[in-house]
Amino acid sequence: GAVVSQHPSWVICKSGTSVKIECRSLDFQATTMFWYRQFPKQSLMLMATSNEGSKATYEQGVEKDKFLINHASLTLSTLTVTSAHPEDSSFYICSAPRGGRGEAFFGQGTRLTVV
């Protein structure tokens, strides 16, 4: 079945540094991918839509200059958290839809801890 791979699974970084998270669709092409953030004991909150070959679309309240999204190919989207701060510590998850009905395949998530 369709698989979405996310890397790294976890990362610890120092405050002020940047972190890049990769999301790959392994056996299908994804012109659109989505990035979510999940805080402990809360549901997934949509951050942005990653569009292959064009700019990402960000949800209200999400800083586009802080969360840089690049969708350079049909199988890869990256999320870069710039100048990370402890409040950016969260679980980041990407997804890619397949099948034309909106069902989504999710990556395994990335646990980001900013110290």
Place this chain on the structure above:
Amino acid sequence: SQKIEQNSEALNIQEGKTATLTCNYTNYSPAYLQWYRQDPGRGPVFLLLIRENEKEKRKERLKVTFDTTLKQSLFHITASQPADSATYLCALDLSSSNTGKLIFGQGTTLQVKP
């Protein structure tokens, strides 16, 4: 704005019983409603999708109903097993063309006790 509510944060049941989870939504008329399973520290896994013109959908021990008048979906796990313990999320597609841009409920954590 669109809102999805799963009306219990946690549900504890005995092995072998049927678990029933509820999802209610407002200010939206989705063409599809989806259910996902999420284990701790993992991304959600797709379980079932039901269309607005379908009343019920089944997959093995799972059953989903969709009442567009009540704006409610029920998710049933029959003959529950400890391995079914997880958080279950309902989701609606925010786009008009079902692109996979989802809004999630807060989830119900199911604990099946042996």
